[in-house]
Amino acid sequence: MPEQFCSLPLTDVAQLTDDTYLYTFALARPIAQPDSAVWSVWVKDDTLQAARRYTPVNVPDTADAPISHLQLAVRVYPDGQVSRFLWRKRIGDHVELCGPKLTWKYQAQKHRHVLLLAGGTGVTPMLQLLHYALRDPSDSTRFTLVYAARSDQDHMLSADLDRLQQQHPERLRLRYLAERVTQSGSNKKDGRGWQGGTGRITQDEVEHAATWPEEQQRASLVVLCGPDGMMHALAGRKRTDADPGPVNGLLARMGYRDDQVVKL
Numbered sequence: 667m668p669e670q671f672c673s674l675p676l677t678d679v680a681q682l683t684d685d686t687y688l689y690t691f692a693l694a695r696p697i698a699q700p701d702s703a704v705w706s707v708w709v710k711d712d713t714l715q716a717a718r719r720y721t722p723v724n725v726p727d728t729a730d731a732p733i734s735h736l737q738l739a740v741r742v743y744p745d746g747q748v749s750r751f752l753w754r755k756r757i758g759d760h761v762e763l764c765g766p767k768l769t770w771k772y773q774a775q776k777h778r779h780v781l782l783l784a785g786g787t788g789v790t791p792m793l794q795l796l797h798y799a800l801r802d803p804s805d806s807t808r809f810t811l812v813y814a815a816r817s818d819q820d821h822m823l824s825a826d827l828d829r830l831q832q833q834h835p836e837r838l839r840l841r842y843l844a845e846r847v848t849q850s851g852s853n854k855k856d857g858r859g860w861q862g863g864t865g866r867i868t869q870d871e872v873e874h875a876a877t878w879p880e881e882q883q884r885a886s887l888v889v890l891c892g893p894d895g896m897m898h899a900l901a902g903r904k905r906t907d908a909d910p911g912p913v914n915g916l917l918a919r920m921g922y923r924d925d926q927v928v929k930l
């Protein structure tokens with residue numbers, strides 16, 4: 667895919683939750699994968715010339731396989747310009763995309779344990795990162811993902827995460843949090859009831875998730891992505907990509923330094 671916008675056909679749409687959809691776009695010809703996570707693409711609403719970034723969540727199983735399509739998991743906001751533009755598209759329609767653009771470069775083997783904190787659609791960069799890291803046999807980094815959503819029905823892409831966890835139990839722990847557990851949610855997971863926690867990401871949750879079982883030391887890197895309120899409470903407001911600003915909030919109180927926290 668070139669650096670300029672190019673028009674790609676929408677080949678599939680699948681509903682993930684009440685307000686999130688998985689959009690699949692076919693590339694004109696396969697492209698080489700970016701070397702590492704995390705990367706995103708721009709999607710343009712050509713009626714209003716507005717563009718937003720989205721993080722593809724499909725990653726091939728091997729590093730040398732080319733990418734022939736892009737899958738974007740997008741939350742549709744009632745007044746969201748580009749997300750609603752996508753929502754109105756039908757299979758066969760064309761949409762302008764450009765990329766890939768590196769958001770943050772993950773380095774294999776740099777940390778023993780990385781803590782990932784995601785809220786809502788903030789899970790998309792985490793899923794991409796996990797695909798890259800876990801398929802790499804030379805990388806032994808372990809990950810704990812705490813994934814918070816409004817309700818137990820809103821954890822989009824949880825089937826992909828569960829599959830990764832089952833394939834790599836020694837390298838990935840998952841913790842789902844829901845602000846609200848629904849009646850139907852209590853029957854989830856084969857009738858075993860809701861297995862996650864309730865509420866938002868608290869200090870107790872972070873403390874617990876930051877320490878891998880049997881390990882003394884806390885995760886040496888925390889990567890987080892989510893709505894402004896979550897970012898503010900956990901790590902301080904993110905200013906810009908180039909200057910994310912200092913670590914504040916809960917992670918600062920826990921002793922995490924600026925070089926140990928990545929605000930995506």
Ligand SMILES: Cc1cc2nc3c(=O)[nH]c(=O)nc-3n(C[C@H](O)[C@H](O)[C@H](O)COP(=O)(O)OP(=O)(O)OC[C@H]3O[C@@H](n4cnc5c(N)ncnc54)[C@H](O)[C@@H]3O)c2cc1C
Nearest residue numbers: 718719720721739740741743745746747748749787790893
């Ligand atoms: C690097 C990067 C990767 C991203 N990856 C994804 C992804 O994979 N999937 C995805 O769904 N989004 C992703 N986003 C967010 C996305 O780029 C848009 O910001 C989002 O889709 C809203 O755009 P919009 O044009 O629909 O809404 P806008 O017209 O920009 O905003 C309309 C309304 O939506 C609200 N709103 C916008 N963004 C948020 C938010 N994050 N949380 C709460 N309210 C919000 C605004 O307050 C406003 O009320 C990513 C953002 C970045 C910077």
